[in-house]
Amino acid sequence: MLTRAPKGTKDILPEETWKWQAIEKTAADICSEFGYREIRTPVFEHTELFQRGVGDSTDIVRKEMYTFTDKGDRSITLRPEGTAGVVRSYVENGMASLPHPVKLYYFMTIYRYEKMQKGRLREHHQFGVEVFGPEGPGADVEVICLLSMLFDRLKIKGVKLRINSIGCPKCRPVFRETFIKYLEPLYDDLCDACKTRYNINPMRIMDCKSETCSNIVKGAPSVTDYLCRECAVHFEGLKAGLENMGIVYTLDRNIVRGQDYYTRTVFEFVSDNVGAQGTVCGGGRYDGLVAECGGPSTPGIGFGLGMERLFLEMDSCGCPPPGEEPQGPAVYIAVTGREADAAACKLACELRKAGISAETDLMGRSLKAQMKYADKIGAAYTIVIGSSEMDSGSGEIKDMKTGITMSIQISADKIAEIIREERND
């Protein structure tokens, strides 16, 4: 217990963290090119926020939340998705009075009590974006465009965009009625899960993967045929906008998504390389959510992208991470005779001040062992300091790649100068 991380969690070790940093930087750079600013919100929120925001009938709220009562007798939940908290913050901090659109991005951990599987964890990381204000499809196009640019810059080719429109509170009930009427005579043929869905949230039957259900759905009326004029125009605008940007998409009328707050546009980027969990990124429009959370009626759109799934995708298609793996120090200062420790420590520190990475022995090891260590960590140069160097003030610097040594004066300035020269060759 003591030496095992909780189920569904994963350590990200030093050999991986540099990749995370590189990808996060790539995403953050793109966001700032698009004019998005970073927001950081708490890991936990009042449970009610998710019940109201995400929706009581969703699986996320019904069976996947990490909910507990704190010492003040409040019901608290570890965020099971990113949007609700950002919306809460938008309302609470009066962002409604900022010039619109308000464009935000985030990197956050997400918590869901799930059974583990490839590409599915109990704590996972998401990169996400939220836009508040715009009503027209331009914002929908922009966030998809941003994602497309990210995949492009990461050289990811295997993810495919799928879009759909699920209508608005005006037209969805009409479709819903028609859909239910269509299903009624077929009720007995539905799978058990869908029988439950029929009563709670019939729209979800559309993305059931069981053969009988998906056959039933094939013959069902399509949401997109029942959109009200405004929703239809919006959807057409989205498609035209994507085409204008040269972004390839496929219509998938079975995309429903797991949050109740979505209206009109919903979309996913899917891949075959991340196990059975094909969705690398999912998002959509939520025109009623800000009002639902107590703010002024404000349309919004956003997405969440699963970082772990992005890594699976990159690994399986051999995309190298952007950026470079950290190198060893420029200089390793080995010590012989412990009386040189203090001098080595000082020299290392002076080198660092001069912008040269430097390490020295902390383990009290033999000179030979120190050289071995310098080699293993990939130090570019080594210098040995002992009594003779301290007396004479001069010594040797060794290029670890070639093994060639040259004599130098033991001073941070001289060493820094030589290393800079060598680097420029």
Next chain:
RNA sequence: GUGGGUAUAGCUCAGUUGGUUAGAGUGCCAGAUUGUGGCUCUGGAGGUCGUGGGUUCGAAUCUCACUAUCCACCCCA
């Protein structure tokens, strides 16, 4: 919540029809004449064989339960 596979050293894995001090490779530490890494050689540390019961003279090996892990269903990022 439902199904199936797996569980031996930090890591990757051997381990015969059950047989007594459980192995290899790699990694780690130390040494191979005194102040210089990589190659090589030698030595060392490191395992309650996932946990708990059962069968047996004897279990890493057979059996049951539990736990963990991986994969699929479900759901989602």
